[in-house]
Amino acid sequence: MTDTRVERQNESASGHGGADGCAVPSDVLALIGHLLNASGAIVLREDEVEAVVEAVGGESPLEAGVRIPTSGCLTRGRRLEGGLVIRDALRHDSETAQVLRDVGIRSMLGTGLACEPDVRAMVCVVDREARMWTRAERRLLRGVTAAASRLRTGASRSSTGGKSQLTETPEDLGRLFRFFDEEPDASVIATADGRILRCNPAFARLFGFDSADDARGEKLIQLERAVGSFDGILQRLQRGEGLDTEIFAVQRLDGEPTEVLATVKGSLDDEGRLYEIRAYLTDITEYRRTERALRGSQELLRFVEEATRDVLWVWDLADDSLEWNNGGPRVFRYTPEEMRHSIDWHVQRIHPEDRDRVIRSMHAAIQGLTGAWTAEYRFLRGDETYASILDRAYVVRGMRGEAIRVIGWMLDVSQWREAEEAHRFLSNASAVLESTLVVDEAVQAIVQECVPYMADLCRIDLIEDGGVLQPAACSAELKSEQEASVADLLKKLAPESDYDPFPTVLGQQECVILPVNGNGGRPDGSNSGSTSPVDQIHSLLLIPIVIRERTIGLFALALSDPRRRFQAVDLIRARELAHRTGLAVENCRLYETAKGALLDREELLRFVSHDLKNPLHSILSAVTLARDLEPDRRNDSRRWLDPIKRAADQMRQLLDDLLDSASIESGNFSLVSGWHSFHQLAETACEILRPMAQAGEIVLLCDIEPNPPSVWVDFQQYLRVLSNLLGNAIKFTEPGGNVRLYAKADETEATVSISDSGPGIPAEEMDKVFTKFWQGRPGDRRGIGLGLSIARGVVEAHGGRIWVESEPGHGTTFHATIPIQTAHAQAEVPVETRPTSGVSSPQ
Template sequence: MTRRDLPELSKDELIRELEKLETAARRFAANAGEADRDRLIHDLHVQQVQLEMQNRELREAQERLEEVTSRYADLYDFAPVGYCTLDPEGRIQELNLTATAFFGAFRETLVGSPFASVAPLEDKRQFHAHMRRCLRENTRVTSELTFSTGRRRVTRSVRIISDPVRDPGGATTAYRTILVDISDMKALEHRLQLLSAAGEILSSSLEYAAAVASAARIAVPALADICMIDMVSESGAVEREVVRFADPKKQAALAERMMHLAPRPGWQPPQASVIASGEPVLLAEVSAEQRERLAYDDRDAETLRVADMRSLMVVPLIARGRTLGALTLASAESDRRYSSLDLQVAQDLASRIATALDNARLYDHTQRANQALRLAEAKSSGIVSISADAIISIDRDQRITLFNEGAEKVFGYAKAEVIGAPLATLIPERLRAIHHQHVATFATGHEVARKMGDRGAVIVGRRKDGVEFPADAAISKLEVDGERILTVALRDVTEQKRVEWEQTFLAEVGKELASSLEYEDMLTRVVGLVVREIADFAVLYVVEEDGEIQRLRVASRDPSNAWFGELLGDLPGDRRRHHVGQVLEAQRPILMAPPAEMLAPLAQHDEHRRWLETIRSGSMIGVPLRVGDTCLGALCLLSVQPRAYEPRDLLVADEFGRRAALFLENARLHRAARRAIQARDDVLGVVAHDLRNPLGSILMHTELLRRHGPEPERRSRKPTDAIERAANRMNRLIQDLLDITRIEAGQLAMERAAVQAGKIVTEFVEAQKLLASSASLELRLDLPEDLGEVLADRDRLLQVLENLVGNAVKFTRPGGRVTIGAAPRGDEVLLWVADSGVGIDGGDVLHLFDRFWKARKAGRQGAGLGLAIVKGIVEAHGGRVWVESQVGVGSTFYFTLPLARPAPARPAVEAHRAAGIVLVVEDDPEVRTALRETLERAGYQVTTAANGADALAYLHREAPPFLIILDLSMPIMDGWAFLSERNRDPDLRSIPVIVVSGQRDVEDRIAAARASYVPKPIQARRLIETVAHVVH
């Protein structure tokens, strides 16, 4: 017997068989012989081995069965649908894990329970009806149940499918049941039904208001409890068109309030952001805080609270690629919570609503356009025919179909000549292709009308004679009986452009010529302006003081024709033969054409004449340069063919000549004033320097007379005292003249240092007591205990006080009072000199600090320089000075000085000071010395140069300094030339430069040269601060 012959036995059966064999073996062993026993033992052993092999195979099969059973159990539990087995009474016998999700409970609690009692059914009768059908029909039964789950009782549609399970006798013992969630499928069906109904409703009317109302009715209550539609108006404002509530009470109480928006600054509703971005917004849960942010004020917040929005969607209304508005859907009493699926439905609905509203708008616009067209047609024929503007209509092929009388006048064509001709006939040839393309693009675009040339293009028309002209034009399009007609309204703006050019040119004349007062530069600017705008050649003549005509400037527009300008410059200036003589004698503009006939007699020889005839000159204008009754010269303008001057050009040239003459006269007066100032300064220098020697001699001889002269002269000191006083006054006057000159030149030397203001004022008052007592005046001192240090030149401060006290003593009657005081004020010290004198008239106060000015009623001697010097010294310190006065009461002169900065502020720049040397480039020795001393006292090392050339030689010879301080006005090489050389040299370009100058209007030019600037008169504090700033 083989293993294959053994029957298939279970484990228990195998054990029982083994026990039987063992019992039989014992009985056989007791009765059999030894041979039989051996055979029996052998057979038993073989059979035992076979049984063990079969047992092992059985165990392996059982393990595979358990594995398959486990796998099938997982498939069963995690199947995509719910499985359960119901007995005929509807009790749950078993179910998979998927099915437990429908019940929201654990499997252990569900097995054995009636389905109807544990399932969250909205209507248990649906399930009972299903079971009755199962029992009655005894075949597969399919039904739909409605489950209501979760805290918010969300409803779900569930399809239930039951198949009977029969025993071998055919009796039904149970029902295998499948549960399928069909909520999404139901929602899709609902969505398709809603969108289909929406399409039908929205397409039923083209009236805009009806379309808006229909859109709101579709959304409420199918998708929302609240619906709002906001649209962008033609002006760009967002306007609310409709508000609809599912609750009639809310509709009556809230709809009107929510129709009106009154936004506060900085507040933007979600509708506005959706319209701006084109992206939807979904708020699944609208919290109280979010509701507050949605409101634009407290009243709106209360409205939203009553509306009870719980979930919100805002989607854009987009049609033809444009955002027309926004659709807002919100849930309230239905307690619906929107999801991304709802947002998709809302976007699909919004797309249909947007299309309907866009169609309604287009229909409305079309209706209005048709009405306007009907009204316009009644008027157009008469208006078009009499319009001064050109009105031209073209068809789709851009051929002319309408050409009114205005067009005939503008273009020079008769109507019969151009009807049917291409529009390009009226366009310059070089512009025809691009113009044709622009018109074709407009014809197929969305715009119905626009101004031509609004994108920067210049509109140019072409007359019948070939002359081109500038124009303003607008184009519109209209569909008439399926035919698209384009109409252009065009106006010749030649005269308007001419007036605009004249105004712009003359305004530019003022701007250009006002930018300089240099006479030579002004001459160049005058001829440069005319050849740039109105002439091909320009010649400027000036009448000198001796009556001679001088040709000072010649210019040409085309550089290649400069030779002809030079030729014109060689013509003689004889008044009798020259055209300029006519202009100067008549003192009125003249227009000459052709100028060749006029220039020919002026030729000096035949070759000269041939050269003059080479340029095909068109015409010439000569205009006088008049200022009042004086004629300063003449300006001649020459044009080259084909250009010829017209009378209108003569008027422009004459106005230009009038304005240019004023600027030339100002420049000439400025030059004369500068020369006079220079002459005055030269005289002052001579007076100051050459008179001091004889004055010194006079004073010394006066002292000799007083000590060693004859007895009568020694006994009587009056003559010598008078001589001494006169000499001292003259010396003081010389000193004042020197000071005022230096102040005006920005070269007032000062040695500023930290000084005790209180000590200086106190010592000064002590020194002035004798002067005050001699004038029978009381001298008072008004100082606080600690006045602090000021940054000042001690001698210059005393000079200010002497001038102010001297004036106070001079204008205060005997018995009066003079008070000198000071007090700290912020970062400065305020000082004053007050008197109880006669006071100053209000009109005189305005001129007190002017040079050489004296009050009309002063009745006192003096050159009128003292207060001007006071002002110059105080401002050089960085302070200011003013006066307050009342006639009959007295005057108080105030001035300020800056407090000295504390010493600890210096270490920040020590590292920079040690880095190198400051090079001071200044031609004036006194200013150079003052700059050196100021910088050295601030801790810098200084070397100097007298002009730009010396400075460059130093830079190429020595190690470069770490800073250059540069004057502009210097001999040999001035500051501008030095800056130009420095900026061209890469090795020098990195050295910072501070320019110190008293010249006007140089800041921009200095900045362009990559330099810093400190104006003259130089204030030491500002200089040191600028140095520290630059080196940092």
């Protein structure tokens, strides 16, 4: 070397104390280097200025006689006898460290060597690779150095036929080899052709030999798993290349595969031929198996992360550092560099409305108040939107129960929450649509529901007669543009666009998203300072309203907030909302059509009944007059006139029933109410129907509790109800049976119950009793089945209730009630205009 810091010593090592007992044989130094898996070992003797290399062994980069300036720093102040002197000199920024680095040494470990008094010497193992020395290596170096310091004779090598053998060693050298034998890792020394000269018991156990002595003389080649691998090692050693900590696949004597971490060194003679092989092996079979399992687990975890899109985080409470898995940037839309490893960064991205709650609950978990921790909150993404997060964590604690770290798993539930919100929105929209049967009210209500949940502005156009698209409803921001057609509005928003979306939307029934200028129709991008939401529209979503494959309108949603964008899920929601709106519009139109048909039918009935009543009245008048003017005529004349009168009365009753049924159904049925005796009402009904009961040989009982109150009632209409119920009871009771009318009253209502001993009503017919045209006996020509339907309408018009109880074979009972009202309450309402249970009364 040219550096003046290192000078070669020309005299022999004995001139510097080698003969004084500080020298260690080179074979022993090579063995020490081998035992510590290092490049080699050296003996240094140091004074106050420098250290001199007295002996070398193995593949040490230093040669004997080299001087190293140290100023006594290596051994000064240290106990030499068995004491560790230096662990890693190259970690210090010193002149000594620089010199060692210049010759290729990257690591050095030394300990004191016992010599003569006042002589400071040490044995150092050196390595060309940077490494940290373990406690076991330091302990091993102290042991073998203590044994080497008591050696008086060394090992020598004799070469015979290219083979190498060790001569007999004294007791101290035997102690050194015991360190070799007691090493937990496998070591072996072999000839150039691979014949084992010496190995330790760990090597024998690793490869299945009975003992180290049994392994001697065996060939290493029989331990290779792949043919040719041993030859490849020999070629590298012959070229002077050592094998530093490489993994080899080998096999035991029984053929079981094994993996080892090996360091293999070779010694060359003066002619450059390989004469000795030294190998240091560590069995890593179990480690490699565990490593593969761990790699499989990591791969599985990675697949789980990819499949679930979850985010794993670990918070170290000691330094507040935070580690993320690979899912963090992907889920939260940050770059890996933007994902900071600080808990403060995490906390700052929690929504301000959720932050205090989340922090309090987390601190409670850390302080031991709860075990696991779960919270749902909003987390700021990299694109300035918030994700709904379900965060679950577990607090890892030490031996004393103190919190060490927190391991958490974040699940993005934004889509679930959005789906819940969409379902809630559509449910509310359906309720709004079902609350009215007027088209204008329905579409205006749905527009108000859409803003601002689905869009900033909304408009609905419906196709009217003639196929013309007409505005039906719009949000408040579009009132100024309400009269303009949607085509004109689109032209205003995108004046330079030649694209016509209406064939696609209305013809092909597909949704279309249109980007527009967002500047009030100015192609240059300026809006003259306008803050109108219409002028700020930047995106327009057009959805066809389709019912039974027929387009009936157009649903338009617009965004003016630059932070909002239409997503794929918005198209799904908008299409569903448009479909429900279309159903509501169709139902409203059908209702209007049905209502018109009912009005037309009622008008027809009025016209027909009016035209029929006039000739019918003439017939009744003529028959009555004929009967009255000729009382002395023969009985055969009256025999012809009476049937005519009964037929005419029946026709008049049928016409009245048809008119009343139509009036009740259309809501135009009116009452003329007053205060009447409840007792008189019930008694009158019995008297009217008593002749009919007597003619049928039926017992009619009229049971009225004493002192009933007066009721506010349309006497004739309610009498009609009771007469109808009594008439039906008599009609369905066999001769010899009985019919009973029972009337009672309490503080809230008066009740009339009419029961018979007839055959009863089948259970499957009970829900049809009060429907129009139902008859207890199908084909009965004495009525058309409107009596009970009209009875229910009259009772409900009074604010009462009517119901039936029946058991086949045990008769039927009908109940009808009248609310008890005070005279003061009724005096405030004129008789002719009083509403009757939702049925309007004409003036």
